Every structure is written in C-alpha cells, then in structure tokens.
Amino acid sequence: MATFTHIFSADDRVKIAKNGITVAKVSWRKINGVFLSPVTGNYYYTHQWKRELKRWQNVPKLAVRVRLHDDEKVFVGKYNEEHIEVSASEAIKIALNHKAPGGLEVILPRSVKPKELMQFYKPNENVGWRYRPDSNSRKPCWCFYCQRGEPYSSKRRKEYEADDS
Structure with missing residues (x-):
C-alpha cells in the first residue's frame, strides 16, 4: 500500500x-x-x-x-x-x-x-517553501512583473519601490 x-x-x-x-x-x-x-x-x-x-x-x-x-x-x-x-x-x-x-x-x-x-x-x-522550491536561498523580487496577482503584492510592491528610491 x-x-x-x-x-x-x-x-x-x-x-x-x-x-x-x-x-x-x-x-x-x-x-x-x-x-x-x-x-x-x-x-x-x-x-x-x-x-x-x-x-x-x-x-x-x-x-x-x-x-x-x-x-x-x-x-x-x-x-x-x-x-x-x-x-x-x-x-x-x-x-x-x-x-x-x-x-x-x-x-x-x-x-x-x-x-x-x-x-x-x-x-x-x-516547513516548506514559498514562491518556488529553490526560493529559500534568496529574497523574492517584488516588482510588478514577478508578483502580479500574488497575495499582499500591492503592499509589498510599495515597500519595494520605497526601498529603491
């Protein structure tokens, strides 16, 4: 079995x-x-x-x-x-x-x-991974292209854009 x-x-x-x-x-x-x-x-x-x-x-x-x-x-x-x-x-x-x-x-x-x-x-x-199986070794990209429609993406994108400026 x-x-x-x-x-x-x-x-x-x-x-x-x-x-x-x-x-x-x-x-x-x-x-x-x-x-x-x-x-x-x-x-x-x-x-x-x-x-x-x-x-x-x-x-x-x-x-x-x-x-x-x-x-x-x-x-x-x-x-x-x-x-x-x-x-x-x-x-x-x-x-x-x-x-x-x-x-x-x-x-x-x-x-x-x-x-x-x-x-x-x-x-x-x-336990587990988020975004993709090999993602634990790197931070996610929060740009519009990579995170379209993801949960909490608009909030994270604003933080991402604030860090860039």
Missing part, C-alpha cells in the same frame, strides 16, 4: 474525516483531482506544500495520511510542468529517486474515501 500526505485547512477536519477528500473541479487546471505528496523519509519534501498553501489561505493547516493501493493510477510531476500517469507505488519511487523533488506533486483523479484516511496530525509550522 502506498502512503501519501494531503495538507488542508484545519476548519475542514471534521468534514474530511466524515466524507473523505472531494475533488475540486476547476476549468483552468489540466488535471482535476486530490493533490497529494508522497510520504518519503524526508519530512521536508513530504510536507513541502504547507508553507506555499499558507500563503494563499492563511489559516492553520493540518495533514492527513492517505493509503492507496499500489496499482492505483495517479499523475505525478512538478507543479508547473507536464504530469505523467503512473501507479501509486511508482509515484513514490519517482519521489525517492528524484534529484530535486521540490515542487513534486501527485494528483489522484478521484475523491479519497474516508476508509483510505489513516491519521490526522499537525505538521511543523516552518
């Missing part, structure tokens, strides 16, 4: 425990499904999306372990690149053997049933 982690808003804990995780369908996404991270020996990469998700919705986050059959079909790939369809066990092997697993995501193209949920827990606060 392959094990994955799903990060979600703490407000949804009771609903998810009762009904499972449902697929949010949006027209602009190529593949709709439940977003998961493979559970590997590396805590950082297993929970890498926590900080980026907090940027968009600043509420406490929880995580749940999801157990899938090894032959379950999922899509795996970097967050802004093409995804490939593989089995759940192959997705974990890809994550373990990947040279740079930052930004790697697994998409399950169906809802997760409550019986597939294993354990709810609160991940460490300061």
Whole structure:
C-alpha cells in the first residue's frame, strides 16, 4: 500500500474525516483531482506544500495520511510542468529517486474515501517553501512583473519601490 500526505485547512477536519477528500473541479487546471505528496523519509519534501498553501489561505493547516493501493493510477510531476500517469507505488519511487523533488506533486483523479484516511496530525509550522522550491536561498523580487496577482503584492510592491528610491 502506498502512503501519501494531503495538507488542508484545519476548519475542514471534521468534514474530511466524515466524507473523505472531494475533488475540486476547476476549468483552468489540466488535471482535476486530490493533490497529494508522497510520504518519503524526508519530512521536508513530504510536507513541502504547507508553507506555499499558507500563503494563499492563511489559516492553520493540518495533514492527513492517505493509503492507496499500489496499482492505483495517479499523475505525478512538478507543479508547473507536464504530469505523467503512473501507479501509486511508482509515484513514490519517482519521489525517492528524484534529484530535486521540490515542487513534486501527485494528483489522484478521484475523491479519497474516508476508509483510505489513516491519521490526522499537525505538521511543523516552518516547513516548506514559498514562491518556488529553490526560493529559500534568496529574497523574492517584488516588482510588478514577478508578483502580479500574488497575495499582499500591492503592499509589498510599495515597500519595494520605497526601498529603491
């Protein structure tokens, strides 16, 4: 059985425990499904999306372990690149053997049933990356081009422009 982690808003804990995780369908996404991270020996990469998700919705986050059959079909790939369809066990092997697993995501193209949920827990606060996987080593650029439509971008741009003058 392959094990994955799903990060979600703490407000949804009771609903998810009762009904499972449902697929949010949006027209602009190529593949709709439940977003998961493979559970590997590396805590950082297993929970890498926590900080980026907090940027968009600043509420406490929880995580749940999801157990899938090894032959379950999922899509795996970097967050802004093409995804490939593989089995759940192959997705974990890809994550373990990947040279740079930052930004790697697994998409399950169906809802997760409550019986597939294993354990709810609160991940460490300061885990993950923001903006992009390699961003921890440098400050973000707050110019208009780089931060169009990002949360808090107008406030940050004003600070950025004040520092330049």
